[in-house]
Amino acid sequence: MAELTYRAAVARGIAQEMDRDERVLLIGEDVAGAGGVFKTTPGLLERFGPRRVIDTPIAEQAILGAAMGAAMTGLRPIAEIMFADFFAVTWDIVVNQIAKTRYMTNGQVTLPLVIKTGNGGNLRFGAQHSQSIENWAMAVPGLKVVTPSTPRDVVGLMAAAVRSDDPVLFFEHKGMYASKADVPDGEIVDALGTSVIRRPGTDATVLALGLMVPRALEAAEMLASEGIDLEVIDVRSLVPLDTRTILESVSRTGRLFTVEENPQLLGWGAELVAIASDEVFWDLDAPPVRITTPHVPLPSAAALEDSVIPGVERIVQTIRKRLV
Amino acid sequence: MSWPLQTHPYGEHAPVLPPMENRDFDHAALDRSTRLGLYRRLQELRQLEKRAYDLFMRNLVKGTSHLSLGMEAISAGFGAAMRPDDYTFATYRGHAHTLSRGVPMAPVLAELMGRANGLLGGKGGSMHLTSVEHGVLGSYAIIGAHLVIANGAALSAQLRGSGQVTVCFFGDGTTNIGAFHEALNFAAVYSLPVVFVCENNHYMEYTPIGDITAVPRPAADRAAAYGLASRTVDGNDVDAVHLAAQELLAQARAGEGPSLIEAVTYRHGGHSRADPGKYRPDKEVRAWLDYDPITLYRGRLGRLGVPAAELDAIDREVAAAVDEATEIARNGAEPDIASALTDVWADGGSSWRN
Ligand SMILES: Cc1ncc(C[n+]2csc(CCOP(=O)(O)OP(=O)(O)O)c2C)c(N)n1
Numbered sequence: 001m002a003e004l005t006y007r008a009a010v011a012r013g014i015a016q017e018m019d020r021d022e023r024v025l026l027i028g029e030d031v032a033g034a035g036g037v038f039k040t041t042p043g044l045l046e047r048f049g050p051r052r053v054i055d056t057p058i059a060e061q062a063i064l065g066a067a068m069g070a071a072m073t074g075l076r077p078i079a080e081i082m083f084a085d086f087f088a089v090t091w092d093i094v095v096n097q098i099a100k101t102r103y104m105t106n107g108q109v110t111l112p113l114v115i116k117t118g119n120g121g122n123l124r125f126g127a128q129h130s131q132s133i134e135n136w137a138m139a140v141p142g143l144k145v146v147t148p149s150t151p152r153d154v155v156g157l158m159a160a161a162v163r164s165d166d167p168v169l170f171f172e173h174k175g176m177y178a179s180k181a182d183v184p185d186g187e188i189v190d191a192l193g194t195s196v197i198r199r200p201g202t203d204a205t206v207l208a209l210g211l212m213v214p215r216a217l218e219a220a221e222m223l224a225s226e227g228i229d230l231e232v233i234d235v236r237s238l239v240p241l242d243t244r245t246i247l248e249s250v251s252r253t254g255r256l257f258t259v260e261e262n263p264q265l266l267g268w269g270a271e272l273v274a275i276a277s278d279e280v281f282w283d284l285d286a287p288p289v290r291i292t293t294p295h296v297p298l299p300s301a302a303a304l305e306d307s308v309i310p311g312v313e314r315i316v317q318t319i320r321k322r323l324v
Numbered sequence: 325m326s327w328p329l330q331t332h333p334y335g336e337h338a339p340v341l342p343p344m345e346n347r348d349f350d351h352a353a354l355d356r357s358t359r360l361g362l363y364r365r366l367q368e369l370r371q372l373e374k375r376a377y378d379l380f381m382r383n384l385v386k387g388t389s390h391l392s393l394g395m396e397a398i399s400a401g402f403g404a405a406m407r408p409d410d411y412t413f414a415t416y417r418g419h420a421h422t423l424s425r426g427v428p429m430a431p432v433l434a435e436l437m438g439r440a441n442g443l444l445g446g447k448g449g450s451m452h453l454t455s456v457e458h459g460v461l462g463s464y465a466i467i468g469a470h471l472v473i474a475n476g477a478a479l480s481a482q483l484r485g486s487g488q489v490t491v492c493f494f495g496d497g498t499t500n501i502g503a504f505h506e507a508l509n510f511a512a513v514y515s516l517p518v519v520f521v522c523e524n525n526h527y528m529e530y531t532p533i534g535d536i537t538a539v540p541r542p543a544a545d546r547a548a549a550y551g552l553a554s555r556t557v558d559g560n561d562v563d564a565v566h567l568a569a570q571e572l573l574a575q576a577r578a579g580e581g582p583s584l585i586e587a588v589t590y591r592h593g594g595h596s597r598a599d600p601g602k603y604r605p606d607k608e609v610r611a612w613l614d615y616d617p618i619t620l621y622r623g624r625l626g627r628l629g630v631p632a633a634e635l636d637a638i639d640r641e642v643a644a645a646v647d648e649a650t651e652i653a654r655n656g657a658e659p660d661i662a663s664a665l666t667d668v669w670a671d672g673g674s675s676w677r678n
Contacts, residue, residue: 025483051483057513059506062472066510069476072461073411074484077476092503096466097473105454105462106444107667141668141676165670193678241677 001184007177009151010040010116013158014078016187018048021076024162025052028063028080037082038118038177060086064093064115068101071113076162084119084133084171098167099142114161114168119147120211120261121309122175127297130305132261134209135268137169138238144192145238147171149213152183153236156190164192173210193240197249201231204255204323207246207272209235212259212310219315228323238268243275250276254285257319259310264292291318341615342558349563350624359625362400362562363635366618367642369396369420372429375646376419376436376450380597384654385436389450390417394560394592397617398523399424401565402491405573411461411481413474413492416451417523418463421493425458429649439656446659447667468494468503471520475507478516478582489576490518491569497528499542508550508584515581519572520552522586523559529595530603544586552584559587560617563624590615 004012018024026032026044032055035042045053056063060081067079081087087094094115101109121130137145144166148154154172161168198213199220208216213234220230231249235242250256256276258269269290276288291310299305342348373393379385392399395417403424406412414421422432427443435442436450443453451465461477464470474492481488498504499522511518522543526533539545547554558564565587572583590612594601601609622635668674 054514057506057509059472059510061469061503062475062506062510065469065472065474065503065507066476066479069461069473069478069490070480070483071476072473073477073480075480092466092469093472097464097469101462102670103668104444104448104452105456106447106663107672108444108454108456109462110670112670141674239676243677 001182003180004151004183005177006151006154006172006179007038007040009154009183010158010172011042011044012183013155014041014044015047016155017159017162018044018052021162023074023076024078025054025070025075026078026080027054027056027067029056029058029082031055031080036080038174040172040177041080060089061093064090064098067113067115068093068098068111071111072109076112078114078116078162081115081117083129084117085128085131087117087133087136094143095140099140102166103142110165111167112165114158114170116170116172118174119171120173120175121298121305122211124300124302124305126300130298132210134171134238135262135266138268138271142167143239144168145171146192146236147173147210147238148236149173149176149210149234151179151181152188153190155183156188157192157236159187159189160192163189168192171210175211179214193237193242195236195242195245196234197231197245198234199230199232201229202253203229204231204257204319205246205249205253206230206232206257206259206319207235207269208232208259209238209268210261212261215310215312216259216315218312219319222312222316223319226320228320230319246272247276247280251280251283254283255323256284256288257291258288259291259315261293261309263295264290265295267292286322289318289322291315341611344615344620344623346561346620347627349561349567350627352563352567354563354566356630358404359563359628360630360638362404362566363621363625364638364642365400365404365424366396366562366621367639368429368645369400369423370618371642371646372423372432372649373419375650376433379433379437379650385450386438387449388596388598389436390596391593392417392420392591394612394616395523395525395589396420397562397565398521398559398587398589399493401562402521402569405566405569406459406491407488409459409486409488410573411459411474411477411488411490413461413470413477413490414453414463415470415494416463416465417495418453419450422453422455422460422463425455425460427453427455427458427460429646430652433649433653434656437653437656438659439653440659441652441656445663447663468498468501468507470494471498471507472503472510474518475510475516478511478518479514481517482514487577488517489573491521491573492518493521493523495528496522496524496526496533496542498522499546500537505550508547508552511582512551515579517576517579518582519569519576520582520584522584524586524588525591527591527595527604530599541586543584547584552582554584554586556586556588559589560615560620562617562621
């Protein structure tokens with residue numbers, strides 16, 4: 001067991017898989033020599049060599065095209081898109097090519113590839129470098145979508161993503177790169193489609209993802225001192241989705257809150273609320289509540305960014321108001 | 325050889341075609357059986373696409389379809405030069421590229437007709453023909469996307485040391501999209517075993533390429549800017565294409581990196597099913613219909629002593645094969661509705677939750 005930063009866990013997870021399987025390679029801008037702009041891939045070039053850890057031109061379509069072509073022909077690439085916002089530049093390859101090819105070819109072509117990216121806000125980078133885009137990806141049939149919230153999960157979910165025979169979009173929360181936690185030694189492998197109950201509780205279920213998980217947990221501790229006992233679930237994987245754990249919890253607590261960094265319209269919380277309303281409506285004691293970013297691009301100034309991304313205070317107040 | 329067509333921005337297109345008696349390749353190092361194989365392939369591509377057109381007109385093929393009538397020499401010439409395990413990346417105009425790798429006709433026609441025995445069980449259709457078994461790694465309907473994907477297949481072949489070469493076909497219109505430029509630089513930087521083949525048929529959809537492109541040879545004139553060797557070839561002369569293909573594939577296989585070839589040609593019909601192609605000057609269309617790759621090749625084979633009766637026999641054999649394929653396709657069952665929900669994921673299903 002050693003304490004590891006979230007960013008170091010990314011490199012560890014990739015190294016674990018590259019060690020295990022020589023078909024795994026890493027490709028992206030500045031990932032090799034520089035070790036990644038967020039220092040998520042240092043040491044990999046030295047360890048695995050330039051044939052498997054590849055610096056590319058600034059050509060997002062070319063990067064993902066290369067990953068796709070390599071995945072079609074027997075390799076298991078991990079491609080990096082530096083900032084999640086830049087997915088917009090690659091949206092054809094992601095949505096029309098990577099996501100649809102298995103289906104269109106009637107199962108002839110399988111695409112075992114991972115696209116990792118720095119997602120989310122909290123670093124004051126402004127609207128073009130801060131967005132959370134899991135909801136874009138979630139809307140497209142054919143893509144798997146995961147967002148780890150702890151260094152341990154970074155390793156375990158990266159392993160699961162690399163071992164998946166389907167394309168996985170791996171959203172690292174860039175606001176969490178510096179966070180630290182203990183990570184067990186040895187190989188860690190998670191399963192996609194598994195959420196984790198981070199804090200068991202009885203009064204309400206709180207669903208969160210990425211940076212919103214520690215905030216929801218902090219809010220739960222504050223409310224616990226007021227006698228409110230929240231169950232906090234780290235959703236981790238939006239596609240596939242662990243509805244079993246989530247709905248079982250909602251049925252038990254009778255109340256549902258979602259905390260997400262996406263803008264409010266069509267965020268993943270809306271989908272989870274819809275599923276709960278569909279399937280466990282009679283177990284609900286109150287309407288579910290979504291805590292989200294308002295429908296705005298992310299502003300840069302600290303005060304503004306903090307005012308729009310759900311913070312502990314807003315989570316506490318919203319839940320308190322609804323429960324008391 | 326004069327360029328097969330000179331275009332003038334915003335003006336009349338003046339076809340300056342090589343003479344039908346073009347003897348440039350009469351004495352090329354190609355044996356009789358190779359040439360008869362190429363001739364047979366040209367016939368197969370021509371006759372199958374004509375059949376596809378007929379089936380359209382009888383409403384047995386739905387949706388859209390993009391024929392390459394008149395452009396057959398390019399895919400035929402390349403297909404015959406490729407190793408069975410090489411990779412083809414094609415466009416939505418991909419029937420000929422697919423058939424040229426040896427994919428049988430019946431599943432192709434059945435796919436066009438949306439039948440269960442189609443190449444993709446009816447999930448792909450005309451624009452997405454794929455046969456991994458034959459190295460056809462797909463037909464792509466978004467302009468330029470497949471150039472960057474072809475690089476990935478080439479990168480993988482390079483890393484695996486497999487000696488496979490990737491051949492990527494695209495149109496002249498594609499050269500103005502960003503992915504073309506990303507792809508060429510990327511291929512050159514890593515010295516990938518990929519051959520880019522621009523089929524310059526002089527039009528994007530309805531607009532002459534010369535009117536909206538700043539250089540006369542939209543692909544070849546730009547390749548050097550990315551460090552790629554390039555050349556232009558008469559895309560209606562199957563021998564010329566085949567010899568060039570052999571050379572470029574050998575170079576790529578030998579580790580000499582990517583190349584680009586611009587094959588100058590013309591489509592006999594419109595862009596797609598619905599398009600009669602009326603935006604093209606009559607004089608231009610007539611000149612190119614005369615300069616037909618099959619007529620041209622029959623002329624050469626005749627000069628080389630192949631009796632017309634022998635070629636006629638090939639034509640008849642191909643016609644019988646197309647008839648047979650049509651029957652197999654027409655008799656195919658409708659796809660099982662349940663198959664609409666399969667193969668989103670590698671487990672064969674489409675379930676996104678537990
Ligand atoms: C990104 C994109 N933009 C536009 C289209 C619509 N479109 C389909 S075919 C075509 C013309 C392509 O011309 P060219 O590359 O010369 O190929 P050709 O059809 O002549 O073989 C266009 C504009 C498309 N499929 N994808």
